[in-house]
Amino acid sequence: MQIGSKFTIGVHIITAIDYFREMDRVNSEFLAGSIGINPVIVRTVISQLREAGLVRTQRGSSGGELTKGLDEITLYDIYKAVGSVDEEEGLFHFHEQPNPECPVGRNIHTVLDRRLIDAQRAMEEKLRQTTLADIVKDTKEAVEKESK
Amino acid sequence: MQIGSKFTIGVHIITAIDYFREMDRVNSEFLAGSIGINPVIVRTVISQLREAGLVRTQRGSSGGELTKGLDEITLYDIYKAVGSVDEEEGLFHFHEQPNPECPVGRNIHTVLDRRLIDAQRAMEEKLRQTTLADIVKDTKEAVEKESK
DNA sequence: CAAAGTTGTAATATAGTATATTACAACTAT
DNA sequence: ATAGTTGTAATATACTATATTACAACTTTG
Numbered sequence: 001m002q003i004g005s006k007f008t009i010g011v012h013i014i015t016a017i018d019y020f021r022e023m024d025r026v027n028s029e030f031l032a033g034s035i036g037i038n039p040v041i042v043r044t045v046i047s048q049l050r051e052a053g054l055v056r057t058q059r060g061s062s063g064g065e066l067t068k069g070l071d072e073i074t075l076y077d078i079y080k081a082v083g084s085v086d087e088e089e090g091l092f093h094f095h096e097q098p099n100p101e102c103p104v105g106r107n108i109h110t111v112l113d114r115r116l117i118d119a120q121r122a123m124e125e126k127l128r129q130t131t132l133a134d135i136v137k138d139t140k141e142a143v144e145k146e147s148k
Numbered sequence: 149m150q151i152g153s154k155f156t157i158g159v160h161i162i163t164a165i166d167y168f169r170e171m172d173r174v175n176s177e178f179l180a181g182s183i184g185i186n187p188v189i190v191r192t193v194i195s196q197l198r199e200a201g202l203v204r205t206q207r208g209s210s211g212g213e214l215t216k217g218l219d220e221i222t223l224y225d226i227y228k229a230v231g232s233v234d235e236e237e238g239l240f241h242f243h244e245q246p247n248p249e250c251p252v253g254r255n256i257h258t259v260l261d262r263r264l265i266d267a268q269r270a271m272e273e274k275l276r277q278t279t280l281a282d283i284v285k286d287t288k289e290a291v292e293k294e295s296k
Numbered sequence: 297c298a299a300a301g302t303t304g305t306a307a308t309a310t311a312g313t314a315t316a317t318t319a320c321a322a323c324t325a326t
Numbered sequence: 327a328t329a330g331t332t333g334t335a336a337t338a339t340a341c342t343a344t345a346t347t348a349c350a351a352c353t354t355t356g
Binding site: 001002003004007008011012015019020033034035036037075084085086089090091092094095096097098099102103105107108110112116118119120122123124125126130135142143146 | 278
């Protein structure tokens with residue numbers, strides 16, 4: 001099981017919006033071309049980024065812009081914005097009907113849950129430690145290296 | 149997206165095998181009853197636990213036993229055993245066709261990957277920190293509390 | 297040894313979800 | 327006014343998790 005690609009798509013989108021800031025025509029079609037997916041998916045993900053307050057876009061008007069500095073946007077913000085993991089359900093799918101008549105069955109959930117949440121949090125904490133400034137910086141450096 | 153329930157099922161199985169060690173007839177049907185799933189799923193998961201060297205079972209002969217001490221089995225061992233996350237693919241699904249003709253497209257993968265792997269590892273590291281001895285101990289304590 | 301019970305596994309079904317695609321109204325820019 | 331763009335709904339497709347049926351191989355029991 002994997003966390004859906006909307007997360008990396010979201011990162012790609014924000015990176016590209018900044019990277020191609022000077023250019024015009026950075027519309028959903030252009031982004032879709034860079035990412036290698038359908039433009040509608042781009043617009044869907046951008047909608048989620050907008051709802052999360054990360055980008056501004058306008059119906060009819062091409063392109064969009066970031067509402068915050070790159071260093072104020074973390075991977076976690078995007079992960080959350082696109083709903084990579086359902087808030088209610090969590091990262092780990094627990095079997096749903098442990099038997100309440102069994103001592104193990106009626107306690108395993110409580111016993112395990114704390115640990116599963118901890119593990120999920122540790123992953124999310126790592127995502128908080130990288131900002132989009134890091135990503136754009138590394139991307140530019142990688143592009144620099146190419147021309148040598 | 150969620151990590152499949154085979155993981156928590158695996159934890160439940162090992163916990164129950166130990167918890168009901170004294171009893172006989174801890175077969176796949178009994179376990180299925182405790183977990184609330186189909187016995188075939190139990191046998192499938194047990195097969196994976198066996199292949200990972202965590203339990204011993206025998207065709208035709210009811211029940212099974214652990215091959216290690218509970219304190220030598222971590223949540224991570226079970227997570228790995230049941231293949232919660234594909235080794236090749238990783239936890240995060242990356243969009244598969246970023247455009248190599250775009251500077252962002254051809255570098256985003258390399259730039260992001262390291263961070264995604266780090267995040268996944270942090271989660272897995274947490275899973276390594278809990279042993280099945282912890283789980284069984286907590287379960288027994290929870291059962292104790294019930295009778296008060 | 298025969299009968300009953302159990303495991304291991306294959307084959308198939310079903311349901312849920314990610315992603316793709318079509319379509320179009322609402323809006324902007326020219 | 328015309329062309330281009332976004333936002334979003336509706337639908338299709340493919341993939342995966344889980345459930346279920348079936349049965350051969352094997353063990354245990356009487």
